[in-house]
Amino acid sequence: MGQNEILNVKHLKTHFFTDEGVVRAVDDVSFTIRKGEALGLVGESGCGKSMTALSILRLVPNPPGKIVGGEILLRGRDLLTLEEKEMRSIRGKEISMIFQEPSTSMNPSFTIGNQMKEVMRYHQRKANNHIDKQVVDILKAVRIPDPDRVLSQYPHQMSGGMLQRVMIAMAISCEPSLLICDEPTTALDVSTQAQIIDLLRLLKAKRETSLLFITHDLGVLSWICDTAAVMYAGTIVEYSDIHTILLNPWHPYTKALIGSTPRLDQDADQLRVIRGQVPNLAHLPSGCRFHPRCEMAQEICRGEAPRLEERDPGHLIACYFA
Ligand SMILES: Nc1ncnc2c1ncn2[C@@H]1O[C@H](COP(=O)(O)OP(=O)(O)O)[C@@H](O)[C@H]1O
Ligand SMILES: [Mg+2]
Structure with missing residues (x-):
């Protein structure tokens, strides 16, 4: 190589x-x-x-x-x-992947916050309060204006552009x-x-x-x-x-x-x-x-x-x- x-x-x-x-x-x-x-x-x-x-x-x-x-x-x-x-x-x-249709890769029945934390917990095994801060930071990094509000929203409450931002946030959360x-x-x-x-x-x-x-x-x-x-x-x-x-x-x-x-x-x-x-x-x-x-x-x-x-x-x- x-x-x-x-x-x-x-x-x-x-x-x-x-x-x-x-x-x-x-x-x-x-x-x-x-x-x-x-x-x-x-x-x-x-x-x-x-x-x-x-x-x-x-x-x-x-x-x-x-x-x-x-x-x-x-x-x-x-x-x-x-x-x-x-x-x-x-x-x-x-290696992370983001797809054309962000809505198909999200679970409609969980909030954005829950889904993001789930992914991060799976890979990092860190304490909850660490993860909470990390999730907010990563949403800021993808320029989501009001991260706390977004965390409590469900996928159908967001626009396609916002959802794709969230997908990117999830994809980069473990720094692939x-x-x-x-x-x-x-x-x-x-x-x-x-x-x-x-x-x-x-x-x-x-x-x-x-x-x-x-x-x-x-x-x-x-x-x-x-x-x-x-x-x-x-x-x-x-x-x-x-x-x-x-x-x-x-x-x-x-x-x-x-x-x-x-x-x-x-x-x-x-x-x-x-x-x-x-x-x-x-x-x-x-x-x-x-x-x-x-x-x-x-x-x-x-x-x-x-x-x-x-x-x-x-x-x-x-x-x-x-
Ligand atoms: N489940 C499948 N069964 C049979 N052929 C498939 C299946 N999925 C994809 N293909 C074939 O693989 C080819 C390439 O698909 P794909 O990689 O999705 O193309 P692209 O992303 O460039 O549009 C398609 O033309 C299709 O014929
Ligand atoms: Mg294709």
Whole structure:
């Protein structure tokens, strides 16, 4: 492992064994996240982003899902070799995750205060009065204006933005080294979205928390990420620093994604949608998985799949024509 590397995912494969066949949701995915670094995982819906995240926490629904290959090294220790008991002490403590819909991860019948304290007690085994103060501090850290009031509220009494703040507060309460955010702002309005991203940026800068930030929105990606991996149909097709991905992308899929992202200086009718759809991952096209939708596709693209190779220092691309 290189210096400062927190997470090293190597050749990860997570498949679903269904009546329809084997769904290759994550199919040989590798990436690295360093201390205090945010890696964006971007791609259309159904490309395997969430399953990559759930694999890291070993929370893939099994059956029908199963991690069938690869390594997930957290500071050099392969999570795939751990006992479930050891894994439980890593979840929420070393690695936390926040989801798109905060309301689905909260219990509607307990107050925010009760749920937060429960999580913190589980990991810390501290005296109650310590925890009480900690909970208030952490709510202040996520800029909740009136923490004492919020602690006595139930989830349905809060707005989506406030609830997502509480989720972030819970996720960071044990100071994880890695925070996985799976479309954390997708359900929020634009201004709340910006506030949540700001908060995550602050966390990253102040606590040197590493982030795996999942989104289908390249705009959001640019606000927070240092590096980005573009995922298509279970594989990574381009991987580089964020500026290269956004300003000088090489892969036709990355270019198409950027072309389909709304910009302020553009009318809606100028937006180009990517033709076709993400393939069914149980019935993948031959060769390059993107070739049926690619404007540059040639005969060679239907043959063997192009490998993800470093074409420029730190810039990896899987395409014959990039
Ligand atoms: N329970 C399941 N059974 C079968 N296939 C599944 C299941 N869950 C997810 N998948 C498959 O995994 C693929 C990747 O899903 P996901 O990681 O959620 O995509 P993303 O987060 O990029 O939208 C989906 O296209 C779907 O076919
Ligand atoms: Mg998802």
